[in-house]
Amino acid sequence: MSEPKMSRDGAFIGASVRRREDPRLLTGAGRFVDDIELTGQLHAQFVRSKVAFGRILDVDLEATRATPGVVAAFAADDLVMAPIAALLDRPFEQFRPTEMPVLAHDTVRFIGEPIAIVVARTPYAAEDGVEAARVEYETFDAIVSTDAALAHGARRLHDGAPDNVFVDVSLFDTPGLDEAFERAAQVVEMTIDSGRQNALPLETRAALAEWDERESQLVLHTPTQVPHLVRTATAASIGVPERAVRVIVPDMGGGFGLKCVVGREEIAVAAAAKRVGKPVKWIEDRKDALTASFLAREQRYVARAAFAADGEFLAFECDVVCDMGAYSCYPFTAGIEPLMASGEMPGVYRLGAYRVRGRAVATNKAPTAPYRGVSRPQYVMLLEQIMDQAGRQLRMDPLDVRRRNLITEFPYTSINNITYDPGSYLESLDLCEQMVREEGWFERQAEARAQGRHIGIGFACFSERTGYGSSAFAARKMLVVPGFDISDIRMDLDGTVTVTSGTMSHGQSHETTMAQIVADGLQLDISRVKLHQGDTDRITYGFGTFASRSAVIGGSAVQLAARALGEDLLEIAAHLMETNLDNLELRDGSVHRRDTPDERLTFEEIARVAYLEAHRLPKGVSPGLHATASFDVTNDGTFSNATQAAVVELDPDTGAVKILRYFCVEDCGVAINPQVVEGQARGGIAQGIAGALFEEVTYDANGEPSCASFMDYCIPTAMEMPDIRLAHLETPCIYNETGAKGAGEGGTIGAVGTILGAVNNALEPTGTLLERTPITPRAVHAAMTGGTR
Amino acid sequence: MSERHLIELQVNGEPHELLVEARETLVDVLRHRVGATGTHVACEHGICGACTVLIDGEPARSCLVLGVMADGHEIRTVESLADESGLNDLQEAFTACHSLQCGFCTPGMLMLAEGGIPHLEDTSREEVRELVSANLCRCTGYETIVDAVEQVAQQRRSEDPTVTEGASA
Amino acid sequence: MKPAPVSYHRASSVSDAVDLLTTLGEESKVIAGGQSLVPMMSFRLARPEHLVDITRIPGLDSIELADDELTIGALATHQAVLESPVVRHSAGHGLIARTMRHVGHLPIRTRGTVGGSIAHADGSAEWPLLAVLFGARVVAEGVAGEREVPAEELFFGLYTTCLEPDEIVTRVIFPPAKGATGFAEYGLRHGDFALAAAGVVLPSAVGATDARVVVSGAAPAPTRLPATEAAVAAGASDEALRQSVMADLDELEVDDDYQRDLVTGMVIKAVKEARTR
Incomplete structure (x- = not known):
């Protein structure tokens, strides 16, 4: 643990400043959606489909409406709500446009799909009302695998997708690929399967909507990573102007991607509140959060990789099939997983030839949203298993196979037409290996093996594109192109600063880190800076927080806004102090003269003039202190990188995987707040380990999900998590204002492959290779015992 | 309408007389009738521990206790930890160690530690880890939570070395 | 919810x-x-x-040792048993306190009761296994009065006991274990219900045949393994124990290889613990 310190070289950027969010969150004074009570507030719950695939014949809400405490109940036909459509600008053979209705009205496509909304005086009565509802279905056979969905003659989920395919893209067919396979010394074949996971923020989804007649505006309190996108989707669905929806995000209990898409429930709650004329609150319960929200990561990679005798990575071919469930999510679309995988898969390795096909397939399961890392945990797992296997086949140290192929010269334009900015790919591997070596793990492994114990060491090298700008998303051909962010800054009369950002912190500490940026930019104490976020009425537009974009893009916008405000302060001061700009500098919350450093004007004195003595302002300068700036990434973005390593031991009795030690060497450029970066790394690794060893939602033949409780969906506890040894390298981003690269997802991206590699390394004496996550104790045990006894 | 009962609760030292439904869980009573919203709800089936409070000094999941059954008992929630002089030692350690990110599990973690530390036998890291494993956190990976609780447990133990009853098997 | x-x-x-x-x-x-x-x-x-x-009924939470028999009131909590000096220091009952560490987590143990766990009869829970292992007698009171039910006869199957709807468990009487004891269990996560668990009492003296081995994870309710009990009494090696457990599991028609190995592993672990105490 690094010691928190106030600043480095007098600066806030780079210092582990104490989190400014903490005092309220530690005292119970945080304010989450369920903590807000509005006068006359009612409570909603949803009648949800009990069948995975079928036609709704009748929705009978008579008994519901007669249930004590129930105020109203609405099915699809009772509320006017346009469906949600997430679209790509691609031809039909690549993308089939489909819609997601807010409430199912004709067809139901997964168990848990909302059919009606029940509004009652208490949450208890709302559930009583849900129980009383009667829905009749004509049931079809559930489609619960991509194989079944793609089978000839399979019933189609959506008329718009006749073959149950949302997205089908084939990319980069490099000339000479087939020849490369022919002349390869070794070809590694690998099929990797990844189980369906729930991102599982501890706070479930929620909405509290109220129609404000005075403002002619619907106020929607909801924990979302993308407030403006929720506004846009809600306004479009319920048919009101953008300005007639105000989305407010109070404190938010995690998101991890699950909350960066627009849910149907928040729109239905908004429509219901507008209809009943009273505030309506919906708190998703855990059963629904597990079965009926958004899931992720169910993917299969069938891959072939060609290597020369010296380990050179010659060619790579991969078929990616993603089980996206029943609907395409807004705004990212069902293309999110296959397009990320196909476009970015070569990762940190130089590669001669590449061919990939990526498909998004519709099945009768809860739909998918982007989840921390999006496909990268899976393809890193694939690539790193391939590197290990190439080492085995070529009789080379698998780390040397990696070294042979890691990108070392920057900028580097890869086979996938993406240009990588400078990173420390090789350095992080070398340092990580050194850390493992100096703790003696290679020797300990050899000793353990001699005693018949199963200890394994796994490594994963990877990078993470962070700060996707408009051009990167436009390249995916999204119709909604996220990318830029806007920041608004103002200084009040007393010299305090309020900065507003379109990003939306939900654990990432932006109230601290953005304030650090502003404090350094304006050279004033951080206590004088306050961040505002999560209110669509306070900034024109913003894309929120996802894809490790906030520090890179939002942080740069904040810094530019601070700089613009600083220039205004200097201009006014120059006039008041009767000197020129070159003779002035910002320092300690004041503008100082360089020639006579004792002579200064405090920000408060300048602000007083700007607001209360406007007649003293220079000609042409408007009263007030206010600036706006925006930032976008116009190139291919900036890449964080890391190497992780794990040491595991397998229990011969149970097949349990015990993590003995975990290492991570990461490089996210300038760490604005090192303690926060470490927190992101540790927490990210924990979620990767969770996916590698513990968590999966499966479905039975009827499309019934296996996990409706935390008894079945096994989130690891402190007992299952290792302590992690972290080390940092710093290759600053050269494109943005702060030098910071994103740090939100790397931990997760590397951990799944690291763990699988370690387990497979431990299993080497058995000759078995596991190619599926989560790695269950049953599978490990079968591998250790040869599968039979 | 569901059956109701009049109950008395001491919440953070203050008496409350409340009319509650028989089926109402203690956490709902605390949050929505008492207005102590610091205690959070995240699973409603007793696994995640976000709703952990102290009942008569002992940590308990308040989603697994009916409000009517808590009648006459003393409840302590996260709102009781800090006083006018500021955060208590646990809260200080949590912020110093970066033991929270989104903060949703934090009130439950704090009350688990507050009530659990007196039950520790040797305050070793492994024992603390086992205590912390009662509650789920999705953000931190737990290591920094274990750091903070270990620190405070050892500090408190050094200040008051009275070993808990039944310690040392 | x-x-x-x-x-x-x-x-x-x-x-x-x-x-x-x-x-x-x-x-x-x-x-x-x-x-x-x-x-x-x-x-x-x-x-x-x-x-x-029933939580306001006075006197149901006592923990007492008399004539070497431990009587635990139905309302005694798991944590009270874990920390009870009476249980910890009773030569024949120390295992009961030690096993409490495996019951859920502290905030569950402070509320959950012995009587509740016995009456709920979750086949993977620790109390039913302990009750069968110790040959405990469960005291229940109903309209027909009070009766003692041997634990082995109490548990019919998963969540099923022979108690009548009007009967309430009031206390459980644990005779002392005559030999050294051991317990082991495995669940995916710490504090989870066990996928397999084993409790063992070694024979009271060399040559005695009173060893007991009880497992969960092999049947809906905790089950004694007779062949393994004989093997334990005979001081069998790990390999011989493994074969005896397999023989018992054949009798119980447990055919899942993984489950068989889990149960076997837990028995061997529990025996090892007992033998080293």
Whole structure:
């Protein structure tokens, strides 16, 4: 643990400043959606489909409406709500446009799909009302695998997708690929399967909507990573102007991607509140959060990789099939997983030839949203298993196979037409290996093996594109192109600063880190800076927080806004102090003269003039202190990188995987707040380990999900998590204002492959290779015992 | 309408007389009738521990206790930890160690530690880890939570070395 | 996830509780710690019309040792047993306190009760296994009066006992283990219900045949393994133990290889613990 310190070289950027969010969150004074009570507030719950695939014949809400405490109940036909459509600008053979209705009205496509909304005086009565509802279905056979969905003659989920395919893209067919396979010394074949996971923020989804007649505006309190996108989707669905929806995000209990898409429930709650004329609150319960929200990561990679005798990575071919469930999510679309995988898969390795096909397939399961890392945990797992296997086949140290192929010269334009900015790919591997070596793990492994114990060491090298700008998303051909962010800054009369950002912190500490940026930019104490976020009425537009974009893009916008405000302060001061700009500098919350450093004007004195003595302002300068700036990434973005390593031991009795030690060497450029970066790394690794060893939602033949409780969906506890040894390298981003690269997802991206590699390394004496996550104790045990006894 | 009962609760030292439904869980009573919203709800089936409070000094999941059954008992929630002089030692350690990110599990973690530390036998890291494993956190990976609780447990133990009853098997 | 409507009744004595259960009929249910019942009510998997709260009944939470027999009141919590000097220092019952570490987590152990766990009869829970291992006698009171049920006869299957709807578990009497004891269990995560568990009492003397081996994970309720008991009594090696457990599991028709190995592994671990104590 690094010691928190106030600043480095007098600066806030780079210092582990104490989190400014903490005092309220530690005292119970945080304010989450369920903590807000509005006068006359009612409570909603949803009648949800009990069948995975079928036609709704009748929705009978008579008994519901007669249930004590129930105020109203609405099915699809009772509320006017346009469906949600997430679209790509691609031809039909690549993308089939489909819609997601807010409430199912004709067809139901997964168990848990909302059919009606029940509004009652208490949450208890709302559930009583849900129980009383009667829905009749004509049931079809559930489609619960991509194989079944793609089978000839399979019933189609959506008329718009006749073959149950949302997205089908084939990319980069490099000339000479087939020849490369022919002349390869070794070809590694690998099929990797990844189980369906729930991102599982501890706070479930929620909405509290109220129609404000005075403002002619619907106020929607909801924990979302993308407030403006929720506004846009809600306004479009319920048919009101953008300005007639105000989305407010109070404190938010995690998101991890699950909350960066627009849910149907928040729109239905908004429509219901507008209809009943009273505030309506919906708190998703855990059963629904597990079965009926958004899931992720169910993917299969069938891959072939060609290597020369010296380990050179010659060619790579991969078929990616993603089980996206029943609907395409807004705004990212069902293309999110296959397009990320196909476009970015070569990762940190130089590669001669590449061919990939990526498909998004519709099945009768809860739909998918982007989840921390999006496909990268899976393809890193694939690539790193391939590197290990190439080492085995070529009789080379698998780390040397990696070294042979890691990108070392920057900028580097890869086979996938993406240009990588400078990173420390090789350095992080070398340092990580050194850390493992100096703790003696290679020797300990050899000793353990001699005693018949199963200890394994796994490594994963990877990078993470962070700060996707408009051009990167436009390249995916999204119709909604996220990318830029806007920041608004103002200084009040007393010299305090309020900065507003379109990003939306939900654990990432932006109230601290953005304030650090502003404090350094304006050279004033951080206590004088306050961040505002999560209110669509306070900034024109913003894309929120996802894809490790906030520090890179939002942080740069904040810094530019601070700089613009600083220039205004200097201009006014120059006039008041009767000197020129070159003779002035910002320092300690004041503008100082360089020639006579004792002579200064405090920000408060300048602000007083700007607001209360406007007649003293220079000609042409408007009263007030206010600036706006925006930032976008116009190139291919900036890449964080890391190497992780794990040491595991397998229990011969149970097949349990015990993590003995975990290492991570990461490089996210300038760490604005090192303690926060470490927190992101540790927490990210924990979620990767969770996916590698513990968590999966499966479905039975009827499309019934296996996990409706935390008894079945096994989130690891402190007992299952290792302590992690972290080390940092710093290759600053050269494109943005702060030098910071994103740090939100790397931990997760590397951990799944690291763990699988370690387990497979431990299993080497058995000759078995596991190619599926989560790695269950049953599978490990079968591998250790040869599968039979 | 569901059956109701009049109950008395001491919440953070203050008496409350409340009319509650028989089926109402203690956490709902605390949050929505008492207005102590610091205690959070995240699973409603007793696994995640976000709703952990102290009942008569002992940590308990308040989603697994009916409000009517808590009648006459003393409840302590996260709102009781800090006083006018500021955060208590646990809260200080949590912020110093970066033991929270989104903060949703934090009130439950704090009350688990507050009530659990007196039950520790040797305050070793492994024992603390086992205590912390009662509650789920999705953000931190737990290591920094274990750091903070270990620190405070050892500090408190050094200040008051009275070993808990039944310690040392 | 909110419970369905229910009526609440507070019993002042055991006979009062029995009267309430009799009057209210089959849709009534006893509630004590609520650690299993309340979540089932929240999922609406359990929807009793009436709850009879027995937690205010005085005297049901005692833990006493008399004539070497340990009597634990139905309302004693897991944590109270874990920390009870009486249990910890009783030569024949130390295993009971040690095993409590495996019961859920502290905030569950402070509320969950011994009687509740026995009556709930979750086949993977620790208390039913301990009761069978020690040859405990479960005391229940109902309209017909008080009776003692040997633990081995109490558990029919998963969540099923031979108790009548009007009967309440009031205490459990544990005779002392005559030999050294061991316990092991495995679940995916710490504190989870066990996928397999084993409790072992070694023979009271060399040549004695009174060893006991009880496992969960091999049948809906905790089960004795007779062949393994004989093997333990004979001081069998790990390999011989493995074969005896396999023979017992054949009898029980456990055919899942993984489950068989889990149970075997836990038995060997528990025996090892007992032998080194």
